[in-house]
Amino acid sequence: MGFWLRLFVVVFTVFLSGNAFANERGKTTEFSAVMQKFNKEYKARNYNAALEYAERAYVLSRELFRQGHFFRFMATSQYGQTLEKLGNPEYLEINEEALGSLGNNFAPDSPALFEIYYSQALGYAKRAESEKAIFYLSKVEDIYKTHHVENRLLMAAILKVQAALNTAEGSFEDAEEKYQQIYEISIEVFGEDDSKTYVPYLDIGKLYLARKKYSEALFYFTRAHEVFTKNLPERDTRLQNSHAFLVQTYELLGQREKATEHCIAIAKANPSEKVDTFKPIFWSEPDYPQELVHEGEEGSVVFSFTIDEAGMVRDIEMVEGSKAFEKAAREAVERFRYAPAIQDGKPVATHDVKHKITFELEN
Incomplete structure (x- = not known):
């Protein structure tokens, strides 16, 4: 996201200094202001507030810029990215629109496209649309092999898509193996006590829930929750998700009082x-x-x-x-x-x- 903002500020300043689209000066000024407000809220993880600005920038970009224009691609992709953060499945369609606005702005294997290709690959994998997921996964792998072969976190991202495909196919053991690999990579990069290291534990826990192995699911959710509680603010999405998964697991284990503790914790964080x-x-x-x-x-x-x-x-x-x-x-x-x-x-x-x-x- 930082890359996009820096590029936007430089390029858009040049754009406004010229005479092109002079009759649209008011809207272009608004577009610039909205994009900067969006970035501020997005960086602060205020995704609901960011969505308002992202949607307005998206609408303005369609009025101001032709298909294939860089700013139209950028505004559309950032709108899709924010929808994804909020769990709105419409992000897949918006990202497809963004890719349709790509024009000649980037080479097919440009590192700048890794994020949107990855979002599409993972999203379609979770929806069990394997053909589309594999198509975008191949693009992600091309960028990784060409530009980032030493980057362990991008390897973890590829493993996550593969694990989602395994899950959609019912190959739970293969999926768990890949999530364990992601966990090991995270320990290398972030350390054993970092919250990011334990996000794969939520995914492993979900696999066990799907197989109705509730005690095993409880182990993974509890370990992730312990680390999240120690390191994250109470409204952080990862901590809230761990509370929600523990509610589900304790209910399925018949431990309603334990589930109640986490229901109340969610309520206090989101009154x-x-x-x-x-x-x-x-x-x-x-x-x-x-x-x-x-x-x-x-x-x-x-x-x-x-x-x-x-x-x-x-x-x-x-x-x-x-x-x-x-x-x-x-x-x-x-x-x-x-x-x-x-x-x-x-x-x-x-x-x-x-x-x-x-x-x-x-x-």
Whole structure:
């Protein structure tokens, strides 16, 4: 990101000093200001704030610059990058648009393209779109072999894409082996007590969750969480993710009190009193009633309920939907876990929270 900002400041200053697009002077000035505000928020990891500026720069770039222009590519790719940081899957499509705006700005194996190629490779691998993932992975590998063969962290990035492909194919042992290699590389580069070293432990834990080996998952999540707690601010995404994975794992192990500790920790780091912002940290998929499967029936159920001080669901009432699906949906909702609301530093109950469960047949 620092590379892009330095290049932007130099090139855009030259751009503004000329007479081209004089009638668009106001918008080009706004574009420059928005890009610099974006960079400030992005560097501070304030990704929600950065997104507002990234989206505005993206819109302005489409008005100001032709397809293939450097600034249009840069604004579009930074918009995609911010969406990715916020977990919005639309980043893949935005990045594709950015690559369509590449023009002649970079050689196909330019090091400047490593990041966007890597994002595409990993994103498509996670979506089990293997053909696209392999296409972009080959570009990442070309850049690595040509420019960065001694860079161990880029080798770790390639291993992460390969591990995601293994996971999508159900080759969990191969995926775990690659995450262990990433962990070992991280120890070499960052040291044993650095938070970045233990991010692969979250990935290994997820593999064990997928295989329903909950005790093994707990080991990896707990070790990562210990290091994150010691080194990271409470609102850091890595620490919050480790809390969420521990909620899931303790629930699956039947240790609800342990899960509650992490629900409350998430709540205190992200206090909210707005009912419409509550989303479950842990949820179980409802069992589709077999008799309704045979009849080809679909439907939905909306419940109103209370989230208590521990983040558990109480006082469930069906407010609309199909009675035929009520029992199955209710059994699922009873197991949901939330981060409770916080008032004056203490968890409190929230009433009249609504959640909709939809039953749809795949075929």
